[in-house]
Amino acid sequence: MSSSDSPQPEPAQLRRVLGTPSAVLLGLGSIIGTGIFVSIATATAVAGTGVLVAVALAAVVAACNGLASAQLAAAHPVSGGAYEYGYKYASPTIGFTAGSMFVAAKSASAATAALGCASYALALVHASSRPAQIGLAVAIVVVLTVLVVGGMSRSARVNAVIIAITLAGLVTFVIAGLPHLSLSRLSQGGTGPRPVAHATALFFVAYTGYGRIATLGEEVHEPRTTIPRAIVIALLVTLVLYIVVTATAVGVAGASGLTGTAPLETISGQYMSPVVRYIVAVAAITAMLGVILNLLLGISRVVLAMARRGDMPRGLAVVDAHSPRRAVLLTGVAIGALALIGSVKTTWSFSAFFVLVYYAIANLCALRQPREERRFPRAVPVVGLASCAFLAWWVEPRIWLIGLGLIVVALVARTLFRR
Numbered sequence: 028m029s030s031s032d033s034p035q036p037e038p039a040q041l042r043r044v045l046g047t048p049s050a051v052l053l054g055l056g057s058i059i060g061t062g063i064f065v066s067i068a069t070a071t072a073v074a075g076t077g078v079l080v081a082v083a084l085a086a087v088v089a090a091c092n093g094l095a096s097a098q099l100a101a102a103h104p105v106s107g108g109a110y111e112y113g114y115k116y117a118s119p120t121i122g123f124t125a126g127s128m129f130v131a132a133k134s135a136s137a138a139t140a141a142l143g144c145a146s147y148a149l150a151l152v153h154a155s156s157r158p159a160q161i162g163l164a165v166a167i168v169v170v171l172t173v174l175v176v177g178g179m180s181r182s183a184r185v186n187a188v189i190i191a192i193t194l195a196g197l198v199t200f201v202i203a204g205l206p207h208l209s210l211s212r213l214s215q216g217g218t219g220p221r222p223v224a225h226a227t228a229l230f231f232v233a234y235t236g237y238g239r240i241a242t243l244g245e246e247v248h249e250p251r252t253t254i255p256r257a258i259v260i261a262l263l264v265t266l267v268l269y270i271v272v273t274a275t276a277v278g279v280a281g282a283s284g285l286t287g288t289a290p291l292e293t294i295s296g297q298y299m300s301p302v303v304r305y306i307v308a309v310a311a312i313t314a315m316l317g318v319i320l321n322l323l324l325g326i327s328r329v330v331l332a333m334a335r336r337g338d339m340p341r342g343l344a345v346v347d348a349h350s351p352r353r354a355v356l357l358t359g360v361a362i363g364a365l366a367l368i369g370s371v372k373t374t375w376s377f378s379a380f381f382v383l384v385y386y387a388i389a390n391l392c393a394l395r396q397p398r399e400e401r402r403f404p405r406a407v408p409v410v411g412l413a414s415c416a417f418l419a420w421w422v423e424p425r426i427w428l429i430g431l432g433l434i435v436v437a438l439v440a441r442t443l444f445r446r
Contacts, residue, residue, distance in 0.1 A: 053240060054260075055190050059268065066375050085233070089235065095389055095390050097254055123441050129385045172356065196307050200275065212277060213278050228418035233269070339444055
């Protein structure tokens with residue numbers, strides 16, 4: 028008999044400490060960050076002013092995926108997200124693939140946030156060396172890992188402060204940009220359907236923080252009602268914010284003006300005032316700190332769930348003082364290692380591919396739910412699944428090849444862990 032077949036003690040449980048407002052804020056803290064402050068430049072470089080269409084299309088895809096995730100989380104409210112759903116509604120192999128894709132995608136996304144946060148911080152002091160960016164990014168990951176090890180309640184309080192600062196900074200950017208807005212810039216430099224599809228795939232990742240709400244299902248009060256409500260509210264707020272900020276940025280600077288790893292700070296400094304520049308930079312820094320914090324929470328909970336089943340070393344399933352500290356520490360190490368790549372474009376592209384695979388599996392699971400568990404029409408996960416498959420096609424071929432190779436490596440590693 029293998030060790031995975033032997034009786035295991037009941038795992039320690041996490042505490043339910045989050046209500047709807049806290050769940051919404053955690054979702055916003057995971058969503059609003061790298062996408063709007065950093066990767067907006069990457070998407071605009073691909074699609075020009077077509078980025079506005081890409082932002083809207085990505086929101087539609089995210090809404091379908093978000094509703095499917097909400098339906099699954101309401102019926103199966105435990106830590107682990109689509110990893111657990113895959114096991115329940117598909118097969119162990121599909122569940123494991125979803126879990127490993129989530130860990131890979133969000134670790135890459137967190138590394139992107141750390142590099143972006145470091146870029147905005149260095150821009151404030153007029154420093155821009157790559158070694159300094161990488162070193163500061165790793166230091167940020169270390170500090171936030173220590174914070175998250177302390178547990179959910181403390182992390183939620185810090186996240187609320189971060190979101191308040193971030194929203195204030197983005198509202199300031201929009202208001203300060205209105206006098207400089209030119210409608211003609213919004214129609215210059217557009218591109219065709221292919222670049223827009225590529226940009227949509229890149230920008231879709233900027234919405235997917237709502238999945239963090241689902242992965243925290245074991246720590247939410249009344250999860251069957253709280254999780255769907257929190258996901259919908261978080262997505263609606265984000266959609267409005269992203270469209271308004273993107274339109275302001277393109278309308279002020281034009282598509283060619285969104286460049287670098289701190290584009291909103293650059294636009295603020297060139298077209299607005301030094302005060303606005305500093306406010307936006309501080310908001311960007313806090314936003315990406317919030318993204319890293321929330322990703323540490325979400326990824327570590329999936330690692331916890333995978334370790335409980337033996338898909339990762341079982342030592343990672345230990346919960347100390349209501350916190351999965353070992354899983355958090357491993358997550359922090361993985362994010363810090365990815366930050367050493369030092370390329371925002373590379374880490375974000377990997378995140379896009381992995382997250383599309385992850386949500387394709389989530390939609391597949393939603394389609395397999397019995398009728399009594401469904402809250403939304405079957406068309407919702409059908410559109411979500413088709414959209415994920417379509418957008419994944421536009422990711423760079425080298426990312427595809429490396430991503431598929433990592434899936435094979437993960438499946439081999441699972442076999443070794445379970446032995």
